[in-house]
Amino acid sequence: MDGLIKLVSFVTIVIFLPGQTVLGRGCYRDPKIYTVKVAAESQHVLILKAMIKCLNSTAPLDEKLKGQYCPSVFDNLMCWPHTRAGIVLQQNCPDYINNFNTQEKARRECLFNGTWFIHPETNATWTDFTQCMRPYNPTDPLMEDLPKIERLNMIGYSVSLTFLSVAVVVMLSLKRLHCQRNYIHINLFVSFVLRSIICLVKDVFHTPDGDTRVINNTVTLTTLGSNWPCKLLFSIFNYIIVANYTWIFLEGLFLHNIIFVTTFKNSKRFFMYIIFGWCSPLLCIIPWVIVRRLLEDTL
Structure with a gap:
């Protein structure tokens, strides 16, 4: 028994x-799988958390470094730290945006005058998420x-x-x-x-x-x-x-x-x-x- x-x-x-x-x-x-799948409601919550984390973790740019560095910024999707002028900064695509490929890179350009690149069509600073929207093609x-x-x-x-x-x-x-x-x-x-x-x-x-x-x-x-x-x-x-x-x-x-x-x-x-x-x-x-x-x- x-x-x-x-x-x-x-x-x-x-x-x-x-x-x-x-x-x-x-x-x-x-x-x-590296393609993000997340509900719309969860996505908005995760973006808000990313923004709060970005604002709490970055400090204002020192006055002496203005013109030499671009200031940190949250571009409505992800956080970008202080970046030296003339650098194209790359980061992994965020893992909380639906259909983004986390194996690709997002890019943001800091111009030589210490300001972020402004897209001529929108007249606003711009982040290149083109690669993030590419489907993941595994080589396995x-x-x-x-x-x-x-x-x-x-x-x-x-x-x-x-x-x-x-x-x-x-x-x-x-x-x-x-x-x-x-x-x-x-x-x-x-x-x-x-x-x-x-x-x-x-x-x-x-x-x-x-x-x-x-x-x-x-x-x-x-x-x-x-x-x-x-x-x-x-x-x-x-x-x-x-x-x-x-x-x-x-x-x-x-x-x-x-x-x-x-x-x-x-x-x-x-x-x-x-x-x-x-x-x-x-x-x-x-x-x-x-x-x-x-x-x-x-x-």
């Missing part, structure tokens, strides 16, 4: 660990094979979906196979079927992009709608992944019980397995959705 309790505790911890839940092993893709050799890996992934899940569906239909059609043990098998197969379906849907579902433009050093973000279909898809994805692991656990638990506890008799509380298998994942997913909505409402 002590061994069973330890086994149940270990499997429960593994199933409900947040990190494992989000990863969804088997169909989760996590390449190194693995990226060349990524389409092949994706096709192999889709083929594997398609084959799995086909055979699992056939197995479920056969087990439901033949009455001689109707028993509690096989009902557990059917629910496990259904969880794998749902996992295959959601992974195939996720692979062809693209994260909606925002339209980011920089005008007079002010960023404008435009997105179509609230992107709720994308968020709903990944919430369902995480639920199915947890449900799949839960049914794997219940499969072992049920077999253990009928061998060592009920000695091959039908369980009188079989419905509890069904309820636990499909409802317990909600105890993990609902708090996750609430926390993401309140603290990190991003795509």
Whole structure:
């Protein structure tokens, strides 16, 4: 009995660990991404924090250095420190502006007279964010094979979906196979079927992009709608992944019980397995959705 309790505790911890839940092993893709994705509300808050940090961390330019240095400035997006005249200062693109490539550089020119470059069209100081809006083009050799890996992934899940569906239909059609043990098998197969379906849907579902433009050093973000279909898809994805692991656990638990506890008799509380298998994942997913909505409402 002590061994069973330890086994149940270990499997429960593994199933409900947040990190494992989000990863969804088997169909989760996590390449190194350098393109920023952030909600408009969060972006405005982050810009305000950057401005406050800039104002608090920079001191006024010494009178003796005027003409030799350009004064520090916040250009409505990022902070620029005192810069020696005649220098084109470069900084990494900010990581809080939607669709900016953080691997590129933003540039701001300090003229030889100790003043920042003024753009002739806007008649205002100007920062060059052109490079920041370039898409990230990785040089990793693995990226060349990524389409092949994706096709192999889709083929594997398609084959799995086909055979699992056939197995479920056969087990439901033949009455001689109707028993509690096989009902557990059917629910496990259904969880794998749902996992295959959601992974195939996720692979062809693209994260909606925002339209980011920089005008007079002010960023404008435009997105179509609230992107709720994308968020709903990944919430369902995480639920199915947890449900799949839960049914794997219940499969072992049920077999253990009928061998060592009920000695091959039908369980009188079989419905509890069904309820636990499909409802317990909600105890993990609902708090996750609430926390993401309140603290990190991003795509």
